[in-house]
Amino acid sequence: MKNLLKSWQGTRTGHDVPESDDAAHRLAVFEDIERGHAGWFWATDAAGRLSYISPAACERFGAAAEALIGQPFTALFETDPENPGERSDRPLQFLFGSHARLADVTVRLVPDRCGPGGRPGWWALSGQPKIGVAKPGSDGAFHGYRGSARDITVEYERRIEDSRLAEFDSLTGLANRHRITRRFEQMLSAFRGTMRPATLMMLDLDRFKHVNDTLGHPAGDELLRQVAQRLIKVVGTVGEIGRLGGDEFQILLPDQEDRGKLGELADKIIALISQPYRIDDNHVVIGVSVGMAIAPFDGTEREEIVRAADLALYAAKHGGRGQFRFYSTDLKDEKEERRQLEDALRDALATVDSAVDNWEEPQLAMVYQPVVRTEDHLVVGFEALMRWEHPSRGAISPAVFIPVAEDTGLILQLGAWALRQSVRDAMAWPKTLRVAVNVSAVQFAHPSFPATVAEVLESTGLDPDRLELELTESVFMGDGEATDAAFKALKALGVRLALDDFGTGYSSLSYLRAAPFDKLKVDRSFVESCTLTDQNSAKIIAAIIGLADALGMETTVEGVEAFDQRDVVCAKGARLIQGYLYSPPLDQATVLERMRSEELRIPPDGPRRHRPERRLVYRRIGVIHEDHRYEALLRNLSATGAGIEGLVGVPLGASLVLDLGAGQLAVVSVSRSEEASIGVEFETPLVSDGAGGLVTRYRASPYALAAAARMASSSTPQFMEVEVRKRA
Structure with missing residues (x-):
């Protein structure tokens, strides 16, 4: 020292x-x-x-x-x-x-x-x-x-803690808006020079507001924490998760552009987030909608990608919920579309009430799909399904307008009308036939619902045992005591209860223990894949039917469209089936006509084997052979093939590239060639876009497309291009 x-x-x-x-x-x-x-x-x-x-x-x-x-x-x-x-x-x-x-x-x-x-x-x-x-x-x-x-x-x-709090969400521990924004800008800046892709997922929870309103904000906070943990579990280290605030989340996925894998990840997120939650003594069921945009295909700047993902999210949320969507250039202003749809739905409800006085054709109608007994093909009942035929828009799917009705409160009026109309129609049927009516979770949760059912039964005189109310697991969300009280009130009326879409949730057994169901309905998703050897769908169908038998419940298997599917479900013990193999939904006039001719027995009639759905489409596409581009008409489309019209002289086995637009290039081989019509098979199957459509896994970047356009030559075409008009 x-x-x-x-x-x-x-x-x-x-x-x-x-x-x-x-x-x-x-x-x-x-x-x-x-x-x-x-x-x-x-x-x-x-x-x-x-x-x-x-x-x-x-x-x-x-x-x-x-x-x-x-x-x-x-x-x-x-x-x-x-x-x-x-x-x-x-x-x-x-x-x-x-x-x-x-x-x-x-x-x-x-x-x-x-x-x-x-x-x-x-x-x-x-x-x-x-x-x-x-x-x-x-x-x-x-x-x-x-x-x-x-x-x-x-x-x-x-x-360090102050810095962490400035970068991370204090409730969930995820990155906050500031950090996720900065990270995305850094990622895009670093990737731009090397043309590496990056995907932005935007997530919005479905029915979260209802949890906050019914159980309180502390329950909502706990729900958000559990959602964050599930997101971390499914996303892992492949991406960074951020919470923007409220019930909005973002996920950054560097070097990801395979829409097949992205769709699979989105499906996993939707499935995991949709599992029931235990918060205090309450079962809570929510959902999630996902919108995705990919740089550089959907934009190169952060603002462009965010706007594209937001449009895709809006389309997913208001296209049926519990879905994912990829951004595409044909997405319209969904907010304006939704506003117009809400106004149109109000008008449609008004036409139902005023059609008799004004001689105006009602836009809304109920149709009925037969439920058939497998042993003798005898009709034992009908499921009531709502249809909306708009004067200018044409048919509008329930998957589109039901969520709008739920969000705006119109579902109470719409559901009450559907119940009254279905019961009135059922009064004209033989007394041995039941009618099954779908009930929205929002409709079921309303305190007046049991009284509405009682009023309809009293005013029509229908035997309560002939009315079957089809519910989904989402009715268990929220106040458990109110749910139990509604079940008791409905069973006191003598109506039957069916649990729809059984097997797609995660806590169905607890529901069966707590609720007095008379029937389980096997979801059509299991039937869709029950003939595939690499799936467990057939085993799941057998397990559901065995469980229902043990509990003294009936089972209906829905969505049977081909004989091979019927053979599988019958071998697993199915006794009641509904699906296009027996009959599509029928209007009341057709139902009554068949009953007058005593046609209550419907033999199965349909394809021998189930095949992936081939969608009818009519749109212009580009067909590239060697270095020449042709214009043709895409006639139909499936995941594995397509039909094309407008080219003559195309040989079998020819290798082509289809330009499906927006950078979607698909390599195909010609499997059929007849005059101006050819059939092609995809080298790589298409994947779901989350909304019932099909897309390529990969897209050519705008940089590659620009380079290809500059290098295109004007060689002599080898095929003849003919004009084909779109069919009405």
């Missing part, structure tokens, strides 16, 4: 004190500082090895001074105060190597260098290089450093 003090000795001030007394005074001051742990002192030799360290520092290191003296000073610390998660001692080594002055350099004691009682922490190092007196004509010799250290652990960790 005395030697160290000599090196720091400077010009004395004040009274003329003898040098020995001055040194003793300084030594006493330094010892007081060291004992007070306000800081500690250190010194190194010219090679950077520790030559002195205060006793106070030895206590923090958990090691004796003898064990520390002689070690490289920089090896004891790690530094990178801007990013404590990435350790590096390069800055301190650089400063030491340049013999620069040290001023509050933030370092952290390396935990491995500590002894058993060591306490790693953050320190601010200061020090001066010790330079000897220079000889004439030479530089001064470097003798090492003399310095001090100050404990800043509490201050620094508070700064």
